[in-house]
Amino acid sequence: MSATGRRKIVVAGSGPVALEVARQLRDRGEALCLVDYDGERLEKARLAGFEVQQVNLQDDDELLSLGLGTEVDVLFSLLDNDADNVFLVISARALAPGISIVSISETEETVKRLQAAGATKVIDPYQISGYRIYEMVHRPVIAEIMDRTVFGTDVDLEIAEIPVPAGSFLDGEYLDRLSLSSRYNLVVLGVVDRDYGDHLIFATNPKRHRIDVDDVIVVIGQREELERLRKEMAGTA
Amino acid sequence: MMTLVLSSVFILLYDVRHQLGHWAVKFENLVVLIFIVEYLARLWVYDDIHRHIIEVYEESELINEPFRVSRAFREILRNKWAYVSSPMAVIDFLAIFPSYRPLRILRLFLLFRLFKLFRYAQNIQEFGSVLREKQAEFFTLLTFLLFILIVGSSAIYLFESSNYGGQIHGFFEGVYWALVTLSTVGYGDITPQTFEGRLVTMVLILSGIGVISFFTSIVVSAFQEKLGEVRDRQVLSQLQKKKGYTVICGHGRVGQVVAGYLHQDRQPFVIIDENREVVMAARREGYLAVHGKAQRLGMLRKLGVGYNARRILCLTGDDVVNVYITLTARQLDEKIEIISRANHHRTMKKLMLAGASHAVEPFKVVGLIAGEYIGQPVAFEAVQGILMGQEEIALEAVRVPEGSWLDGRRVEEAPLEELRLILFGVITPLERESDHVRHHYDLRTHRFQFNPGADFVLLGEDMLLVFGHRYSILRLRHRLKT
Known part of the structure; x- marks a missing residue:
């Protein structure tokens, strides 16, 4: 998905994970900046074509100078060490209460700690x-389908969130009567x-849901079909 | 046979305090006779005499030499001697050796044979080999012990000899006393009387404590070092009884997660890891785990790759190791399923070349999730939750049984709406074409028909891929059965 409006994303870390995330985000057309304390690894990232900045991540002033609390919308805390991540998440959350913070954890226990520290995801x-891997062992066909369609690289099917414009043909319809499949x-x-x-209200929910303006429907399909739906909804609005 | 042995031993023990009757002696002789016959019979069938004679004869025919009986006999004798000198045969022989009475107690060992107790001989051998590795230490200890023993017994003989008012009547008694004291057993049947004798005793007692503790520590440490190997061997022998299990190489975080799920599913698996502590941790969880390097051909073979193992998961943190294991496993077994972890993107291709069936990149996964999350957080979170099995809603494949009422019907007729299920697609055999499907995806063994139209005809063995509440899916399965 291309970004709507330029968001500013800061990726903290320059290890393999951070680079991979940065690559994915760049492919989606996001504007991002890689920050880390390790100059050598940053240099590698710079050579890979990313905007980089050498920052001491434990210093609040330097974080502020990055634009945390002012311009930054999303922070990825992808440092190699769980403790460093927790520390950065806490500092960032204190500086910028409103932003999304995404982090990684090495162990299960850290997941909770990071969430407590203020990570959004x-x-x-x-x-x-x-x-x-378990899925591949356990139900290989489903794993293969998801890999081929939704989750892998060069996938054909996409999951999309599509907002319903006011007055479009979906406005006022019941969720289980959309018949978008045909x-x-x-x-x-x-x-x-x-x-x-x-949270997502599933189409299978027995409570019938009537769609109205500003609802977002979640659909799976090919990109062209998704575009067609978007366009036609805008047309009827 | 068992009764014979038992009664023979009983007679032996009874004999100690009682007079044997006429019949008992006869019985004893009969038993010995049976044992002798058995021994000879075993000796006879141990290998084939004719074969040797014929072989030797043919060989001499070949080079036009006169046939020499002596050569054939030598050959035969050598083979028979191999039997006679085997431990089992020695026990048998001693049991029938009648002239020296105490040896008759060896008949008890016949019980071992009868109970087939010698299959534990391997364990005994294992203990032996464990101790053998400490040869150097034992040798030092033995030298020290001999030295102390000689010095101690000479000294006590010198000071405590009966000529000087002591209780030692000969050098043998000196040695006996020194050993009793040194081993800290100290019966007290002979006690030193003189001042010098008591000094020697004190020194001997102190060194005795040293010797005993040294000896104990050698044995204990030898076993502790080897305990892991002994356990590994146990695991491997347990493994030999299983079939179709999964070999997990590397019990790091990914390995732990996979093992946890497989354990939950009660699927058989074995873990191999280079780190002994990790192996211990896995064992504490109740998993089968072996310590060793999975990249070794011999190790993989021991784990049953190429025989009983159905798939192998290479999940170590080192890409080089993963590629190497993949290659080795593929070499051992063409059909085995290999799933490998690629920590670096460039490794993917190498893994595939090495013969991996699938590869997973943990860091790539993070990238994908991060990207999707930025784009559409809610949808992605929900779908991911479904796929990770964390929600009430699940994505499941439901098979249409052959000959069931849905076999040959249209998708429209399946009770999906009623059960509140969302049809994602239908999984069919590869060759199935339909006008009612706008997009299909070919998988390795199946074809995935995305979002089939209402008129799509379902056939037996097709699978409906549906999103829905777990209970709804259960109901659908149930309905298709009846």
Whole structure:
């Protein structure tokens, strides 16, 4: 997905994980800056084409000078060490209460600690990889499908969040009566209604949900189909 | 046979205090006779005499030499001697050796044979080999012990000889006394009387404590060092009884997660790791674990790669090791499923070349998730939760059984809406074409028909890939069964 409006993203760390994340974000057209204390590794990242900045991440003033609390919207804390991540997350959360902070953890216990420190989302790479490997063992066909379609590289199907514009043909429809699967070759997973919070209401939910303005529907399908839906919704609005 | 041995031993013990009757002696002779016959019979069948004679005869025919009986006999004798000198045969022989009475107690060992107790001989051998590795230490200890013993017994003989009012009547008694004292057993049947004798005793007692503790520590440390190997061997022998298990190489974080899930599923697996502490930790969890390097061909073979192992997971943190294990495993078994972890993007290709069936990149996964998360946090979180099995809603494949009521019907007729399930797609055999599917994806063994139309016809053995509440999925499975 391309970014809507230039968000400013800071990626802390310059190890393999940080570089991989930076690469993915760049491919999605995000503006980002890699920061770390280790000059040598930063240099490598700079050679890979990223904007870099050498910063002492334990110093609040230097964090402020990065734009934390002012311009930065998202912070990725991807340092090699769990303790460093926790420390950075705490400092950042204190400086900038409103931003999203994403971090990684090496162990299960740190997940909770990072969340307590103020991380919005904690990714446990080993847990996820371990689960994926288990899936390959346990139900190889599903694992392969998800790899080929949604989660792998060069995938064809995408998961998309599509906001419903006021007055579009979906406005006022019931969630389980959308029939987008025949009209657009899309599978509707559910809807996020901001009035009820940030979680996804599944299309299978027995409480029937009527879609209204500013709801976001979550669908899986090919990019062209998603674009078509977006366009036609805007057209009917 | 067992009764014979037992009664023979009983007679032997009874004999100590009682007179044997006429029949008992006869019985004893009969038993010995049976043992002799058995011994000879075993000797006879141990190997084939004809074979040797024929072989020797043919050889001499070949080079036009006169056939020499002596050569054949030498050959035969050598083979028979191999039997006679084997431990089992020695015990048998001693058991029937009648002239020296105390040896008759060896008949008890026949019980070992009868109970097939010698299959534990391997363990005994293991203990032996453990101790053998401490040869140098034992030798030092033995030298020291001999030295002390000679000095001690000479001294006590010197000071405590009966000529000087002591209790020692000969050098042998001196040695006996010194050993009893040195071993800290100290019966007290002979006690030193003179001042010098008591001094010697004190020195001997002190060195005795040293010798004993040294000896104990050697044995204990030898076993502690070897305990791991002994356990590993146990694990491997347990493994030989299993089939279709998974070999997990590396019990780091990823390995632990996979092992945890497999354990939950009660799927058999074995862990191998280079780090002994990690192996111990895995054992504490109740997993089968072996200490060793998985990249070794011999080790993988021991783990049953190429025979009973169905798949191997290379999950170490070192890409070089993962590639190496992959290569080795593929070399051992063409069909085995290999799933490997790639810590670096460039390793993916190498793993595939080395023969991996699948590869997973943990860091890549983080990148993907981070990217998706930035784009659409809620949707991604939800789908990820489903895929990780953390939600009530699950993504599952439900098989359409052959001959069930849905076999041959259209997708529309499946009770998906009623059970509140979302159809993601249908998994069919590779060759299936349909006008009612706009996009399909070919997998290794199946074809995934994404979002099939209402008129898509389901056939037996197709699988419906559905999102829905776990209970709904359970109901659907149930309905398809009846």
